[in-house]
Amino acid sequence: MPKDTVVSQSKLTVCQEGAATLPDGRPVTRWTISSPEGVTAEVLDLGARLQALHAPDRHGRRANVVLGCEGVEDLLGEAAYLGATVGRYANRIADGLLPLDGTTHRLATQPDGHTLHGGPDGFATRLWDGVPVREGRRAGVRLRVHSPAGDQGFPGALTAEMTYLLDPAGALWIGYRATTDAPTVVNLANHAYFNLAGEGSGTVLDHLLRVEAPEYLPVDGELIPIGPIARVADTPFDLREAAVIGERVAFADPQIRRAGAGFDHNWVLGGNGFRRVAVLSHPGSGRRVECLTTEPGLQVYTGNHFDGSLTGRSGRPYHAYAGIALETQHFPDSPNRSEYPSTVLLPGEEFHSMTVYCFSAE
Template identity: 35%
Template sequence: MKIIDKVVGNYDGKSVIEYSLTNDSGMNVSCLNYGCVITKIIVPDRQGNFENVVLGFEEFDDYPDLSPYFGAVVGRVAGRINGARFELDGKEYQLAENESPNHLHGGRKGFNSVVWKVEKIEKEDAVGLQFFYHSPDGEEGYPGNLDTCVTYLLNNKNELVITYEGKTDHKTLVNLTNHSYFNLSGNLKRDITEHILQLESDRFLELGEDLIPTGKMIGTKNTPFDFQNGRRIMAGVNSEHPQNLLAGNGYDHPFVFTKKGENQVVLSDEESGRTLMVTTDQPCVVVYTSNQLEGPFSIYGVRARKYLGVCLETQGLPDAIHHPEFPSVILNPDDVYCSTTTYRFFANTLGD
């Protein structure tokens, strides 16, 4: 187990450092102190070939200007907040309208675009990093001083365990996630339309024209949104379902887990043999199939295009503050925000 670090740039007068975590079997996770961005995850395929399975950039300077949240921790609140405003205890708060007229992923300068303090973790069977950020009262319009700690821990089971913790001095909103785009083909050899997704959900949130939940939950049975027994992502790309069309021919939807407690999401690529098993204590996962991923830039040498990656954003339900029937994302001063998501990678041999 080892950690290597190097300076890769500068942002807001602070050094940007890339940390490379490697376990005893050769799995590697690289990440930045800027936005806690995961730049690479390198794991073997069924032939033992080690390749990168997430989207990112070769150069740090591309992240502030071009990144659609590649690999970042987003917050204070992941997803969209309708009208960029909310009410707490009779007081209305106006947030940054960075996707006018709405608020997206924490605002113009969310957690994804600040430099975090870092402490290394070195154990016998795991290496990792603890990231710390103090979000001052009023930042992006949110009330309360919020102290956040995010931990990335890589162990010898080829698991990356991400833990989020937050403490506030005033009632506020917190809903954190990691926004990595996964592509298990390795080094972006193919898009993700043939990937098979399986998840424990029989309902998803209906989206309005602005991609914000309407509050209505739709059953997945007999629709392209039923992943309980596994199905290819292509099903949503080719679908005529109004919700698939609304999202840009694919998925950008919160799937509500069937049961409370620990739930699993499994993503697999038959050709490479790679499988990613995501285990979380969060109530939902937002599945985004990069339907809007287009632009005049390249991702590790591959031109940006739709369906190059799939995000599996484990989190609370988006826009929960406007839907009292959703699990609350309000954090009180006497409480601690805490959630854990584990990403386990393995490769199936032929015939498995």
């Protein structure tokens, strides 16, 4: 379908077009945001999803560096989390039990008995309402979804809003806001998988990763945090200096094995406020992305469980380590861990969070 340019700002453009149709007949819209530096982001209103992001390498050659699928059946099923905004609660809540104000709420759970990314019918499979926006020198799309009280078992009616903005330098800004009419919990995150060599090109085992965090959360066999925060020193999780991902996930470490021969852990980030927390780079192409955030945690998942059953937009299947997710968020299972930063949101308050991915080539 033809694209309709709805925003043009300082050579930034935002176009929209029909992308697909849901089984119930509702249309899915794709928003394409382009910057003069050659970075282009494609966003679907289905799951408020970053479906693709094209970035140049050291020679100026552009490639899509985000995993994504095309078909609606995949996006509503096995590929639901690829690039999506996950919530109401990103990551895991143990046993689907949410204690709040003296009441334990029973949440909808996945087959393993825990609540993951807001439940089986979380925000990743919802159709969000989108409008083009511009803020200063940045332009993009703002998406909103309403979650009624009791949705997936969560108390309180929640209205969530997230905004994708590109700036003229090609940095992708992702902002979140949420309000509620009754006490609840909220933890929103983007679940994009990066492969800086190009989507469908192979694994990220040759990428370099740095995470500026002195601590992380060890997990049990079901990837629920055991409890106490642990130091990264003298473990494969010490990424305070950039390390080759493939070398780290090859360690004979119980925590690496529990996650399926890779990372699926939350790093406890150092510092406060808006700061740089991670750098991912690919020596072969020269592509580099810096992650900055206001959040206290970073869930790093190295795509350990991709098994070839999903085929990306490149037409190639995704096997283990096809991409790496750098999910800025609060900690998993925080509602059951009083020592973790609180995720409680009260009426009259506003949840807000900001994450930026800055792309470059060297």
